[in-house]
Amino acid sequence: xxxxxxxxxxxxxxxxxxxxxxxxxxxxxxxxxxxxxxxxxxxxxxxxxxxxxxxxxxxxxxxxxxxxxxxxxxxxxxxxxxxxxxxxxxxxxxxxxxxxxxxxxxxxxxxxxxxxxxxxxxxxxxxxxxxxxxxxxxxxxxxxxxxxxxxxxxxxxxxxxxxxxxxxxxxxxxxxxxxxxxxxxxxxxxxxxxxxxxxxxxxxxxxxxxxxxxxxxxxxxxxxxxxxxxxxxxx
Amino acid sequence: xxxxxxxxxxxxxxxxxxxxxxxxxxxxxxxxxxxxxxxxxxxxxxxxxxxxxxxxxxxxxxxxxxxxxxxxxxxxxxxxxxxxxxxxxxxxxxxxxxxxxxxxxxxxxxxxxxxxxxxxxxxxxxxxxxxxxxxxxxxxxxxxxxxxxxxxxxxxxxxxxxxxxxxxxxxxxxxxxxxxxxxxxxxxxxxxxxxxxxxxxxxxxxxxxxxxxxxxxxxxxxxxxxxxxxxxxxx
DNA sequence: ATACACAAGATTGTCGACAATTTTATTTCA
DNA sequence: TGAAATAAAATTGTCGACAATCTTGTGTAT
Numbered sequence: 001x002x003x004x005x006x007x008x009x010x011x012x013x014x015x016x017x018x019x020x021x022x023x024x025x026x027x028x029x030x031x032x033x034x035x036x037x038x039x040x041x042x043x044x045x046x047x048x049x050x051x052x053x054x055x056x057x058x059x060x061x062x063x064x065x066x067x068x069x070x071x072x073x074x075x076x077x078x079x080x081x082x083x084x085x086x087x088x089x090x091x092x093x094x095x096x097x098x099x100x101x102x103x104x105x106x107x108x109x110x111x112x113x114x115x116x117x118x119x120x121x122x123x124x125x126x127x128x129x130x131x132x133x134x135x136x137x138x139x140x141x142x143x144x145x146x147x148x149x150x151x152x153x154x155x156x157x158x159x160x161x162x163x164x165x166x167x168x169x170x171x172x173x174x175x176x177x178x179x180x181x182x183x184x185x186x187x188x189x190x191x192x193x194x195x196x197x198x199x200x201x202x203x204x205x206x207x208x209x210x211x212x213x214x215x216x217x218x219x220x221x222x223x224x225x226x227x228x229x230x231x232x233x234x235x
Numbered sequence: 236x237x238x239x240x241x242x243x244x245x246x247x248x249x250x251x252x253x254x255x256x257x258x259x260x261x262x263x264x265x266x267x268x269x270x271x272x273x274x275x276x277x278x279x280x281x282x283x284x285x286x287x288x289x290x291x292x293x294x295x296x297x298x299x300x301x302x303x304x305x306x307x308x309x310x311x312x313x314x315x316x317x318x319x320x321x322x323x324x325x326x327x328x329x330x331x332x333x334x335x336x337x338x339x340x341x342x343x344x345x346x347x348x349x350x351x352x353x354x355x356x357x358x359x360x361x362x363x364x365x366x367x368x369x370x371x372x373x374x375x376x377x378x379x380x381x382x383x384x385x386x387x388x389x390x391x392x393x394x395x396x397x398x399x400x401x402x403x404x405x406x407x408x409x410x411x412x413x414x415x416x417x418x419x420x421x422x423x424x425x426x427x428x429x430x431x432x433x434x435x436x437x438x439x440x441x442x443x444x445x446x447x448x449x450x451x452x453x454x455x456x457x458x459x460x461x462x463x464x465x466x467x468x469x470x
Numbered sequence: 471a472t473a474c475a476c477a478a479g480a481t482t483g484t485c486g487a488c489a490a491t492t493t494t495a496t497t498t499c500a
Numbered sequence: 501t502g503a504a505a506t507a508a509a510a511t512t513g514t515c516g517a518c519a520a521t522c523t524t525g526t527g528t529a530t
Contacts, residue, residue, distance in 0.1 A: 013306045014483065040512070050485045051512090052287070059294040071248045072491055072512060087392045094333035098325060157322045165396060249513065275482070285515045286482090307482060307521050475528080483520070490513070497506070 015049055016056035022047070023057055027066050027077055028171050035079030038067065064168045078172065082223050085173050088166055089216035093209050095162060096146060099153040100192060100208035104201035107152035112196060115148045119189050126186060143167070145189055149196070149208070177222065185215060250284055251291035257282070258292055262301050262312055263406050270314030273302065299403045313407065317458050320408050323401055324451035328444050330397060331381060334388040335427060335443035339436035342387035347431060350383045354424050361421060378402070380424055384431070384443070412457065420450060 012018040023043075026032045044054045058075050061067045069075040107115075122141045147167075150159050188211040195204040247253040258278075261267045279289045293310050296302045304310045342350075357376045382402075385394050423446040430439040 016483080017306065039510095041510085052484060052486090055291075055512090056294070056483090059291070063298050071252065074492095074512070084392065087390045090333060090337070090390055091330065091393055091396065094329040095326065098329035102325070155322045155325055157319065158326055161326065161396070161400060165400065251513080274480095276480085287514060287516090290482090291513090309482070309522095471530105473528105473530085475526105477524100477526080479522105479524075481520105481522070483518105485518080486516100488513105488515080490511105492509105492511070494509070495507085497504105499504080500502090 016053045016060070019047060019049060019053060019057035020060040023061060024064065024066060024168070027061070028168065028175055030175060032077055034077050034172075034176075036077050038075040038077065040074070064164060066168055066172065078169070080169070080173075082220065085169075085223075086216060086220060088169055089212060089219070092162075092166060092170075093212040093216070095158060095166075096150065096212055097205045097209040099150045099155070099158055099162075100196070101153075101201040101205035102155055102158075103149045103152035104196050104199050104204040106154040107149075107196060111148065111152045112193075115145070115152070115196070116193060118144055118148060119186075119193055122189075123186060126183060142185070143171075149192070152196075177219075177226075182218065185211070185218075188214065251288045251295070254282060254284060254288060254292035255295040258296060259299065259301060259403070262296070263403065263410055265410060267312055269312050269407075269411075271312050273310040273312065275309070299399055301403055301407065313404070315404070315408075317455065320404075320458075321451060321455060323404055324447060324454070327397075327401060327405075328447040328451070330393060330401075331385065331447055332440045332444040334385045334390070334393055334397075335431070336436040336440035337388035337390055337393075338384045339431050339434050339439040341389040342384075342431060346383065346387045347428075350380070350387070350431070351428060353379055353383060354421075354428055357424070358421060361418060377420070378406075384427070387431075412454075417453065420446070420453075423449065 012021055023032070032038075038058065040051050040054055040058075044051045047054070058067060058069070062069055062075070066078055067075045068078060118141070122145070125141070147163070150162055153159070188207065192204060192207045192211060195207055247256055258267070267273075273293065275286050275289055275293075279286045282289070293302060293304070297304055297310070301313055302310045303313060353376070357380070360376075382398070385397055388394070423442065427439060427442045427446060430442055
């Protein structure tokens, strides 16, 4: 699960960079449990690097909001609540709504074609598989859909802000949920694509905002019906 | 020009923290020229700290988007174009629009009263001063207005994203412009406050989005009428 | 004269050791 | 027994030195 190409260089040239990617994956996959304190000497010896390099990597993780640091105390893996996840959805509603509006104006025909094929493939996989397997990539497909539109907005900073500051947190939470991508969401995606094809920015924004809001409600409902221990430790 | 209290701790306890604040101020005030490459040995000796601490401070500056780093090459002070500033305004339109919508719902009466007094004071100073002096704080007042609303949204992450990732960049650019806060913008502020008083989130969002868009257009017009050398080096 | 190859210099990345602070364990007193 | 003070251990912050990489200047060949 690498960064998307437009957000980060694929090839980590420095030790701290590689370490950052390794730790990021470990955090997202739950290998490093949420809320756990990071012991610098311990992790450094595990990964066989110096504490200096490790600290640099931790700094980068802090940028992605995957760890929080307090001076003289240390760093902890994030462990955020349902309310905080809802906050993120609210921000996504605003930012991705704007992204859709801009994409309607700035997306190239090639990008639109790619987006359409992406949605078509996704629809196919939903029809042909009885129920999503454990190796189901519908969630990645969903991320790809959103990423594609954000990229189409041609607003570079919007892209990096969403990818660097928000999407890792979304992944962080998603990893801890049962994979559930509904056909309802699928239809919402299709409506958005249609608006983009018509180059109707106003409508694209409205539909995207509705879609994110609906996704938030679906996530909230799912989360509140789960038992606390299913979610792992929160707070 | 410190961080706002809700965003960062005022008291830097560690050397790297103090250095970060010092460098941040130096960058925003143009003491360190835009686009200049940072020499780690040079800066470290100037501030009388080790390169390690300096590198940590630079990391923090990178989070605020005030410097960009490339591995094995070094860090440079940002130097962004008018187009990039416009990108930021687009993001602000979306995020602050949402902030206004949420603030209409979540702001306390005390916060609303504070906001009103803030706008009143601002209006007064606009009437009584012939034309904005060099020591004019109308720009800070404008920042305070927006900050107040963002804080009122009660969305903590929205607050930190705007303060940490965007507002420093806005300040960075503003510092290099002639102070120009129009009475038009003042009136827009008043309309927004009225909508907040009515707890009309829909309208508050619309008005805020209009205000940010108008501010963007005003800034763009002003920038394009300036000679390139007035702006300092860009690209 | 221009372009390329190479060497010298400077800069960044990495490491281990020491200092300052926090956390934990122990002792002491009410 | 419980709470506060104190000592010991562990952790984080800071520093200077070395290695790897990039940049600059020089020389050479076409």
